[in-house]
Amino acid sequence: MKRTFFLTACTALLFASGAFAQTAPMAGSAKVEAMIKATFSKASPEWQARIELDDTQRLCTDKRNQVSAAEAEVIQKREAASVVFPADGNLQGDWKKGYQVANVGTGGQFSDAPNGPVGGNCFACHQLDPKELSYGTIGPSLTAYGKDRKYDPQTMKDAWAKIYNSQSAFACSNMPRFGAKKFLTEAQIKDVMAYLFDKESPVNK
Numbered sequence: 001m002k003r004t005f006f007l008t009a010c011t012a013l014l015f016a017s018g019a020f021a022q023t024a025p026m027a028g029s030a031k032v033e034a035m036i037k038a039t040f041s042k043a044s045p046e047w048q049a050r051i052e053l054d055d056t057q058r059l060c061t062d063k064r065n066q067v068s069a070a071e072a073e074v075i076q077k078r079e080a081a082s083v084v085f086p087a088d089g090n091l092q093g094d095w096k097k098g099y100q101v102a103n104v105g106t107g108g109q110f111s112d113a114p115n116g117p118v119g120g121n122c123f124a125c126h127q128l129d130p131k132e133l134s135y136g137t138i139g140p141s142l143t144a145y146g147k148d149r150k151y152d153p154q155t156m157k158d159a160w161a162k163i164y165n166s167q168s169a170f171a172c173s174n175m176p177r178f179g180a181k182k183f184l185t186e187a188q189i190k191d192v193m194a195y196l197f198d199k200e201s202p203v204n205k
């Protein structure tokens with residue numbers, strides 16, 4: 001019963017995303033949202049709050065990520081305002097811990113242990129350490145990221161902002177807004193920054 005309902009919701013989403021049709025979606029976004037809400041009707045209030053779209057998600061959803069240049073500017077400005085740099089000015093932690101942040105894909109899902117490890121799952125979308133066999137290609141390869149950029153301080157700041165809130169740099173990005181949505185802690189972002197920028201990190205070897 002539960003599974004059937006889930007499948008129905010997925011089918012509706014597929015149609016709504018235009019995967020099968022180039023023309024107008026069969027179900028409007030209001031209908032899809034109502035259906036998703038119904039699916040989570042027994043979830044805790046915190047979980048239900050997570051399916052509310054914020055202004056950026058609303059615009060990206062309504063425009064199917066095809067926002068105009070003016071809309072992209074509005075989004076990037078709004079999201080950039082949420083980026084917080086470390087008070088101590090140090091953008092880098094421990095690259096070894098950063099590997100864990102990049103490699104761990106648990107946290108924030110129904111099936112996860114409530115106090116289990118939370119990671120950024122960067123490898124799901126990016127190549128990082130060239131020796132790592134398994135990685136996704138939704139995002140660009142980040143191999144030799146720091147080295148190729150000559151460990152430039154401004155580039156490091158840009159990378160911090162990108163990781164903290166990906167949409168500050170690219171409106172309607174697929175990449176999660178790790179800091180702004182309080183998914184990763186500041187210490188975790190420092191560690192994954194070190195994984196990208198430390199000369200000793202396997203990413204730069």
Ligand code: HEC
Nearest residue numbers: 120121122125138139140159162163166170173174175192
């Ligand atoms: C769901 C996929 C996804 C995940 C997970 C993800 N990214 Fe990304 N990332 C992207 C995409 C796609 C881009 C390309 C630009 C864009 O669309 O935002 C990107 C771009 C970047 C860039 C800028 C690259 C450049 O061109 O200079 C950095 C740095 C980055 N990601 C770091 C990370 C780190 C670190 C993590 C993990 C904490 C991570 N990403 C997790 C999808 C992802």
